[in-house]
Amino acid sequence: MAHTAAKRIVVGVSGGIAAYKACHVVRGFTELGHEVQVIPTENALRFVGKATFEALSHNPVFTSVYEEVDQVRHVQVGQRADLVVIAPATADLLARLAQGRANDMLTSTVLMTGAPVVIAPAMHTEMWNNPATQANVALLRDRGMTVLEPAHGRLTGSDTGPGRLLDPEQIVDLALLVLSTGMLPRTLAGKRVLVSAGGTREAIDPVRFIGNHSSGRQGFAIAEVAAHMGAAVTVVAGATDRLPTPAGATVIAVDSANDMQQVIADEFAKQNIIIMAAAVADVRPKIAAATKLKKGSGTADLQQIDLCENPDILRGLVKRRATGSQPIIVGFAAETGDTAATALEHGRAKLARKGCDWLLVNDVSQDQVFGKPTNAGWLLSAGGEVLELPRDSKFVIARQLLEAVAQQA
Ligand code: PMT
Numbered sequence: 258m259a260h261t262a263a264k265r266i267v268v269g270v271s272g273g274i275a276a277y278k279a280c281h282v283v284r285g286f287t288e289l290g291h292e293v294q295v296i297p298t299e300n301a302l303r304f305v306g307k308a309t310f311e312a313l314s315h316n317p318v319f320t321s322v323y324e325e326v327d328q329v330r331h332v333q334v335g336q337r338a339d340l341v342v343i344a345p346a347t348a349d350l351l352a353r354l355a356q357g358r359a360n361d362m363l364t365s366t367v368l369m370t371g372a373p374v375v376i377a378p379a380m381h382t383e384m385w386n387n388p389a390t391q392a393n394v395a396l397l398r399d400r401g402m403t404v405l406e407p408a409h410g411r412l413t414g415s416d417t418g419p420g421r422l423l424d425p426e427q428i429v430d431l432a433l434l435v436l437s438t439g440m441l442p443r444t445l446a447g448k449r450v451l452v453s454a455g456g457t458r459e460a461i462d463p464v465r466f467i468g469n470h471s472s473g474r475q476g477f478a479i480a481e482v483a484a485h486m487g488a489a490v491t492v493v494a495g496a497t498d499r500l501p502t503p504a505g506a507t508v509i510a511v512d513s514a515n516d517m518q519q520v521i522a523d524e525f526a527k528q529n530i531i532i533m534a535a536a537v538a539d540v541r542p543k544i545a546a547a548t549k550l551k552k553g554s555g556t557a558d559l560q561q562i563d564l565c566e567n568p569d570i571l572r573g574l575v576k577r578r579a580t581g582s583q584p585i586i587v588g589f590a591a592e593t594g595d596t597a598a599t600a601l602e603h604g605r606a607k608l609a610r611k612g613c614d615w616l617l618v619n620d621v622s623q624d625q626v627f628g629k630p631t632n633a634g635w636l637l638s639a640g641g642e643v644l645e646l647p648r649d650s651k652f653v654i655a656r657q658l659l660e661a662v663a664q665q666a
Pocket of ligand 1: 455470471472473475476514533535536537538539567568569570571588589590592619621626627628629
């Protein structure tokens with residue numbers, strides 16, 4: 258990531274059951290080498306003890322401005338902070354922040370700081386959907402704070418819905434994205450974005466398949482950032498690492514290129530933007546054996562598998578759109594330079610062949626992309642623009658791509 262230097266990060270914690278997950282947020286930052294100051298509310302300490310936060314952050318913890326008054330802690334911490342992350346933020350804390358209250362150490366620090374503020378809410382669905390909470394969220398966003406969308410899922414009771422705290426790993430990734438690139442704009446509000454991610458698996462028999470190294474990280478990062486830029490997101494996921502579901506996204510799991518093509522065809526008409534970050538196998542076995550192929554003499558099948566070409570999903574999408582400007586179609590190109598051309602030149606030729614609106618070319622020759630947290634390359638537009646994307650986290654690359662595309666959506 259661009260910001261490798263250690264930063265001073267304030268982690269604010271308010272009083273909800275999800276406060277226990279704040280421990281992993283603190284851990285996530287300290288493990289990356291950042292200095293963390295935890296500021297819980299009094300009620301947060303009903304859920305997690307002060308000692309836990311002190312041990313994890315290696316710093317003393319205060320809840321009130323009346324502790325160590327001579328140090329004027331809220332001023333000191335607020336002024337020194339590079340980033341303030343609040344996780345979880347309850348409905349009450351959102352209301353207090355929206356009103357500009359300064360009635361404890363956390364709200365006073367937020368009023369004091371000039372650092373970016375990232376807020377990860379957690380509460381029951383009814384409280385999240387309540388017009389009062391939504392108005393507070395809108396106000397905080399207007400004032401330049403990044404209020405992340407909550408996850409959809411199991412809440413404290415048996416109910417399920419939006420309001421669950423994002424996974425600590427998602428909060429850390431998104432907070433660091435805001436730290437290096439600024440507040441996330443809501444420029445995709447009202448838009449529907451489909452992202453394909455991961456690799457397809459083409460069955461040889463019930464046990465074996467042809468696959469590839471895609472982890473789904475780049476596709477999921479795009480989906481995650483799009484969701485926090487306001488989009489309604491669908492992820493069509495082939496094989497991926499175990500990655501948390503992007504906030505509010507619908508994830509449809511598929512195996513093969515044919516499955517992926519079918520799902521995307523069904524979703525096509527609803528989308529404003531389709532981004533093909535998946536690594537789709539170009540070929541598949543002509544016949545997927547119904548029973549396991551045995552190795553050893555007399556089983557030639559395993560030594561010679563007849564292949565046939567898979568459909569080119571991206572080309573099919575461009576063809577289907579034919580006229581009109583929606584959906585905007587973005588392809589990816591995993592390229593390596595060779596004696597014939599550089600990775601960028603191969604990418605340019607691929608853009609012309611595929612006919613999509615944008616193509617993100619990533620050079621995968623140094624084993625620096627598949628499964629890794631960073632990426633680099635170029636974003637090419639059909640109109641001839643070239644945006645160089647220096648090596649950075651896949652979340653930063655996702656944001657650069659989405660901001661370019663959002664201008665046309
Ligand atoms: O998942 P990660 O570990 O984070 O790695 C990310 C990535 C390297 C997989 C990703 O950034 C990437 O480059 N994805 C596209 C990889 C690829 O298959 O490139 P390609 O040059 O083979 O395909 C070009 C485009 O056509 C892609 O948008 C692909 O989705 C699409 N395609 C390819 C073949 C096919 N049969 N149908 C397609 O739609």
